[in-house]
Amino acid sequence: MATRHYHHHYHFSYVTSKKRHFSSLLIVIAFITLILLALFRVLTPQNTVNLKQLSAEDLFFASFNTLFRLFVSYVFALILSVPIALFITKSKKTERIMLPITDIFQSVPILAFFPIIVLAFIKLQMIEGAVIFILFMAMLWNLVFSMIGGLKTIPEDILSAAQIYKIKGLRKLWYITIPSIFPYIITGSLLAWAQGWSLLIVAEALHSYIPNGTITQDPLGLGSLLVNAFYNGQNSVFLVSLTVMILLITLINFFVWQKLLHLAERYKFD
Amino acid sequence: MINPIVLKNIGKTYFGSKIPAISDINLEVKKNEFLCLIGPSGCGKTTILKLIAGLEQPTGGTIEKPANVGMVFQSGALLPWLTVEENVAFPIYAKGGSKEKAEDITNKYVRMVALGELKLKYPRELSGGQKQRVGIARALASEAEVLLLDEPFSALDPITTDELHEYLLKVWGETHKTIVMVSHLTEEAVLLADRIAIMKDAALKNIVEVNLKRPRKEEDKKFLEFLEKIKQELISN
Numbered sequence: 408m409a410t411r412h413y414h415h416h417y418h419f420s421y422v423t424s425k426k427r428h429f430s431s432l433l434i435v436i437a438f439i440t441l442i443l444l445a446l447f448r449v450l451t452p453q454n455t456v457n458l459k460q461l462s463a464e465d466l467f468f469a470s471f472n473t474l475f476r477l478f479v480s481y482v483f484a485l486i487l488s489v490p491i492a493l494f495i496t497k498s499k500k501t502e503r504i505m506l507p508i509t510d511i512f513q514s515v516p517i518l519a520f521f522p523i524i525v526l527a528f529i530k531l532q533m534i535e536g537a538v539i540f541i542l543f544m545a546m547l548w549n550l551v552f553s554m555i556g557g558l559k560t561i562p563e564d565i566l567s568a569a570q571i572y573k574i575k576g577l578r579k580l581w582y583i584t585i586p587s588i589f590p591y592i593i594t595g596s597l598l599a600w601a602q603g604w605s606l607l608i609v610a611e612a613l614h615s616y617i618p619n620g621t622i623t624q625d626p627l628g629l630g631s632l633l634v635n636a637f638y639n640g641q642n643s644v645f646l647v648s649l650t651v652m653i654l655l656i657t658l659i660n661f662f663v664w665q666k667l668l669h670l671a672e673r674y675k676f677d
Numbered sequence: 678m679i680n681p682i683v684l685k686n687i688g689k690t691y692f693g694s695k696i697p698a699i700s701d702i703n704l705e706v707k708k709n710e711f712l713c714l715i716g717p718s719g720c721g722k723t724t725i726l727k728l729i730a731g732l733e734q735p736t737g738g739t740i741e742k743p744a745n746v747g748m749v750f751q752s753g754a755l756l757p758w759l760t761v762e763e764n765v766a767f768p769i770y771a772k773g774g775s776k777e778k779a780e781d782i783t784n785k786y787v788r789m790v791a792l793g794e795l796k797l798k799y800p801r802e803l804s805g806g807q808k809q810r811v812g813i814a815r816a817l818a819s820e821a822e823v824l825l826l827d828e829p830f831s832a833l834d835p836i837t838t839d840e841l842h843e844y845l846l847k848v849w850g851e852t853h854k855t856i857v858m859v860s861h862l863t864e865e866a867v868l869l870a871d872r873i874a875i876m877k878d879a880a881l882k883n884i885v886e887v888n889l890k891r892p893r894k895e896e897d898k899k900f901l902e903f904l905e906k907i908k909q910e911l912i913s914n
Contacts, residue, residue: 564754567732571748572768572819582767586758673799674758 439482442475458632458641465627470651473611473628476535477603480542484550484599485592491547492554493584506555513548522616534613534626541610546599553595557588562676590671597664604656608634629655681743681823681855682706682729688737689724698724699879702738706823711849711856713866716876716911722859725876726825729857747816747854748825751832753808755800761811762787762796768819786814789851790844806837810844817852826858830865842868846891863911867904868893875910883910 495505528537561584569575569583585592611630614620625631629652636644687702699721706712714722727733728740730748747768755764765787766779774782787796790810800808809829816824826845830838846869849856860866866873867887875883885907893900 562752562754564750564752565756567727567730568748568750568754570732571730571746572771574767574771578771582771583756586756589758673801676757677752677801 435482436486439479442479458636458639458644461632461641461644461647466632466647466651469627469629469632469648470655472626473607473630473652474655476538476542476610476626476628477600477607480539480546480603481596481599483539483543484546485596488547488550488554488595489585491551492558493580495551496555496558509548509551513552525613525616529613529617534624537613538610538626538628542603542606545602545606545610549598549602550592550595553591553598554588557591558584560591560676561587565676586674587676589674593664593667593671596667600659600664604652680705680707680741682857683741684725684728684738685740686738687725687728687735687740689721689728689733690736697736697879700737702881704874704881704884706855706857707871708855709853710871711858711869712872712874713870714857714859714874714876715861715863715866715907716882718861720876721879722861722876723827726827726857726859729823730825743822745819745821746823746825747819747821748827749809749812749816749829751828753800753805753812755808755811755815757800760797760799761792761803764800764811765796765814765818767815782818782820783814786817789817789848790814804837805833806841809833809841813845813848817848817854821854823855823857826856828859828861831861838865845869863904863907864895867900867907868895873907875907877911885910 491509494501495509496502524540525537528534528540565583565587569579574583607628607630609630611628612625612634613631614622614624617624622631622635625635629648632648633645633652636642636648682705684702684704687704688697688700690697702721702725704725714725716722724733726748728735729742730746731742756767759767762783766783769779769782783796784793787793790813792807792810792814795803795807800811803811812829813824830841833841842865845856848854858866858869867889870887873885873887874881875885887903889897889899889903895901
């Protein structure tokens with residue numbers, strides 16, 4: 408019975424799902440924009456956490472902030488990676504020109520131009536923007552290259568069928584291209600998040616890039632807690648932050664990635 | 678009666694190749710007929726089908742064909758994330774058809790190829806033969822005047838192939854579509870076709886009328902004699 412219910416859920420879902428998907432996308436984009444605006448306005452670069460008296464509330468907000476930064480960076484990277492990957496694979500000519508260029512871009516260490524970006528964002532009073540930009544840049548290329556890999560594996564017959572049945576433009580993107588590369592988007596996303604977590608300690612420890620910078624200039628997050636606790640010899644804070652980070656990574660892996668990897672199986676061609 | 682497909686002096690040389698895939702092809706496909714293109718691998722059969730489908734453009738000559746054609750692929754070309762009925766309904770939605778229209782047409786063709794009980798299954802849950810039946814139903818659902826079949830049964834076992842031959846003839850009998858099918862099996866062509874176009878070395882060598890009564894049986898003497906005649910044509914050309 409469970410199987411029938413599952414099938415029923417997808418029963419002739421086309422016409423309604425198109426509207427639903429597009430409106431959901433608009434709502435998500437609007438939601439993110441609002442949250443970002445609020446974040447940039449409300450959050451100040453001042454970090455008032457006292458490492459010697461770290462409360463559970465501080466730890467909760469640090470975790471929330473970190474997750475939120477990663478999420479926003481990921482959404483931006485995901486949205487931008489689709490047109491980039493589509494443009495690169497548009498024709499053999501664009502591929503020949505664009506692939507080496509993007510390869511160089513992704514090889515340039517993000518940290519090489521990190522201080523410049525940080526200073527630019529600080530001038531604009533947007534510390535959060537600096538962190539999100541760094542994480543976004545770190546995540547983007549994993550997604551782009553995974554999508555390129557996926558786009559190149561769409562079977563020729565599927566593309567021919569789309570052409571014969573005159574499925575073009577956005578309709579083709581939504582109904583053929585995106586589902587075809589869905590498994591690659593998931594693996595790319597996994598790698599992107601892994602990259603994000605590993606760059607967190609650099610992205611959130613901003614003060615080391617600012618001349619005469621202090622810990623108060625770091626945005627509150629698990630990354631900045633880890634770095635500052637380590638340099639200040641606060642081993643218990645360091646261990647607690649590390650544990651929370653590992654716990655979050657494990658939970659996200661269990662409740663998000665494992666489910667999505669399982670779902671991706673349905674989108675794989677024989 | 679106007680012939681739905683007319684190929685005049687058609688040539689095709691693929692980009693980067695000096696040898697033409699086909700040259701100077703003249704072929705008229707009659708309305709409601711079942712035409713089979715046969716010949717050895719690389720003789721240009723699939724190229725002709727792709728030109729009729731509009732997937733390739735000729736480098737010479739002219740093609741007259743309907744705007745809408747349906748195609749059945751060797752691989753099935755089904756979308757793995759859609760159920761049987763959603764795959765069949767796909768061409769209707771692609772043309773902006775309503776949900777009701779899609780349901781009506783889909784139910785009709787899904788029943789025609791006896792997939793009614795499997796309509797909520799996903800392609801991975803189907804056998805090779807069932808997948809091809811979905812491919813046939815999808816091509817029919819496009820409501821195209823012409824059906825193109827690119828070696829649709831070549832990857833299937835003989836029993837399933839026989840079964841699908843019956844389904845195809847049933848569908849053809851009920852819908853009166855014009856069918857152009859590529860095959861590398863002479864037996865298949867003699868069993869199914871009204872006419873057989875024999876190709877070799879990128880050229881159309883001969884078109885033979887199959888004047889055998891239907892239903893045809895592979896063990897009949899006349900069938901075997903005709904088969905031998907076609908095989909001789911293939912060798913002698």
